Amino acid sequence: MGDIATVTGLVKRFGDLAAVDGVDFAIREGEVFGLLGPNGAGKTTIISMMSCLIPPTEGDIFIDGASVRKQAIAVKSVLGVVPQEIALYPTLSARENLAFWGRMYGLGGKTLSSAVDEALELAGLADRAKERLEKYSGGMKRRINIAAGILHKPKVLLMDEPTVGIDPQSRNHILETVKDLNAQGMTVLYTSHYMEEVEFLCDRVAIVDHGKIIAQGTLAELRRVVGDADVVRIGVDDAFADETLDAIRALEGVEKAERADSTLEILAADGGAVLADIVSALTAAGEKVHSAEVVEPNLESVFLHLTGKSLRD
Template structure:
């Protein structure tokens, strides 16, 4: 294993990939530090897999650079590839081998042997929650178990950079949660993780920083809270009830935190700054103005709202 010589484990600058007249990736730049999980969030066809294929040295870039641990990554580069663990969307396991046999086979390909291979295999089985099924043929595994084993194979050689391409696609909710729990442990161990997904909740749960990507371009980048501010950083409070809602609407418009009040047939919809903090005053103000409030709902902006704000379409369009 080569030594990581730079603060950033991965540095991507001005990355472009063209296929004839089609530009699949257009001027993409980002970096990942050790111990950081970085997410590429976007719909299918946004360019996520093409980006990680260039990062892993599987295909050449048309323009731009990828540096892994200070080394330029190209399809012919071998040293930088040694510190990468790539977990593709497609399963790369042998169905007629047990889980343990799969790990040991791939471990040998990664240069592990003897006691070190045995110890690392046991560690990975524990991490991915398959210790009790290690002796079963993988063709008997559920889809989620196969996905977890796929991740384990990428972890065997303790990569400095782990690349996960949509690792929870097509798995049941329980297996999905097990996969996410395993990924959460990786950055704690100091590993840099590049995680692609079109699931907003996964990006919010796992990623320290997120790049919102669409049509091959990064539309915005930052922490979840930084991205949320792009929508204006406001919340919506829905008040349902009866009584004098017109008078309540007028009174609530006077509150400093309230930016807008709209009426519908069953209540009031408020646009506010910091909804949880403003809530008590809003409910009190509505009651004092003659509205009988029967239910309250706070709707906080999320990454779906950010994507809609940036692209004009829903994340899963």
Template sequence: MTTPVLQVEALRRSFGPATVVDGVSLRIDPGETVGLLGPNGAGKTTTISMIAGLLRPDGGSVRIQGVDVASDPLSAKRYLGLVPQDLAIYPELSARSNLSFFGRLQGMRGAALRRRVAEVLEVVGLTDRATGPSKTFSGGMKRRLNIAIGLLHEPRLLILDEPTVGVDPQSRNAILESVEALSGEGMAVLYTTHYMEEAERLCDRIGIIDAGRVIAEGTREELVELTGRTDTVTLAGDGPLEEIEAAVSRIPAVREVHRIPGERRLVMVVQGAPQAVSAIVATATGAGMTLRDVEISRPDLESVFLHLTGKALRD
């Protein structure tokens, strides 16, 4: 069995009478991106502060690459790259100088450091802005430099805490592309966000956190199944709709079929639409339908969060 890069067991933390993190457990394997999805104040940042060894937990344990963070923090942190919400850069220094400084703190020197600085500048798309003072950067560019610093020493685990907050759409997309590339290279990534579209795009598994507890965890499909909701497939086209309706209704994945009055459309309630849609299209065309359009509508993580907590994700 693969040794997890990160193993968190029953992590707890209170501030005074308020319990902020209440029994959080997580596992991340090599090359896996796991998201913590929840609203502001859910306990995401406190959780990663304990994982990173910045905050002592009241209970539970954290192991990074098999090393216990509480008993051997220096060894554990060698495997860790942390990109915090707050920018951790020196604004008077250039991107290259920032990276060189932080690289030396990690014990990197000479040609190896220069080569790695060039590599991470390329990863985050800042090669052409390597020499100017970082105080002239846009908010998104500063965020990307923040990520480059976290990547510099080639950590086994990269923690990204709300890395796209307050950035422009172009920089946000650049950040997401960088994260996608990292997991493809075998790095384990823990990604906290309250943007469901980021979690859906990036994460192999997602933990939904609310009031300090992980209330559900799994792939997107597994989480959606918790709501009991199914997908909707709409076919638009011409042909004998009554016969087409009867034909597609016999497909096992199709739960219901409805004809829209006055329109040449069939709307189906389907279990597992991405897997069933090819059979639906083939059956409909075989029954005489000339298709103009096929549309699949699926429940999203916002629906899951609302179902599990009774409130919207951004409440």
């Protein structure tokens, strides 16, 4: 399949800050493409330029052949956007909110009401369609927000961290919805700082940090970035003292070590060989070890390998 979106030489400066600093990637028609990066990496700024909300400082983006600089109307007609901030009216019902958005997209009459029905079904909220949005949980609001983004059956859907801060049930529902939409032929750009979501959903991924793409490719290609290194994962207390990390980093055979919440991620050429030394060092420092395992590298390991820091920092 060909590329449905291409981003070339994209830069966005806010004063002295290059929030997006020379980004190139292409999204193939029919795929789920992931933008994975920590908070502040530039994901929302990229989405805002793709959806014509803010102009690029340099570079351009083509979506379905149209330039965001010169053909914003054509770009918007093929795009659905699910923004990070929820754009709904609390005092209107779910159905009324969706009908409002549908009219914004130029739908009316029977086309509008069937689009709203379909979207409610997809959000799994058809039975609660008449309730005011203010009664909905955060997760249900997000699901309606997604429904609003796909009413007009866009070719390309841009989703900006749609699962941040919601309950696990709504999160799973959203992930399954993305899979369904993609199976029906929709191309999706999915941004997240959760590597599990990106691994679950995406065909290809670009990892962003400080406004730059530091690696991109299929999941298999990205895992190879880590090379032959093993990942040692250790479960520790939340109260883990960060000075202990330096002791781990100083161990022979340890390439990198980082902590995300109560998990230590350690890269080592031979995980099995250093595991005992790591556990001894932790015990000597008075740290509790809840679990210890040598695992396959994942996107978190790739990020750690490339930046020396954890995605969740």
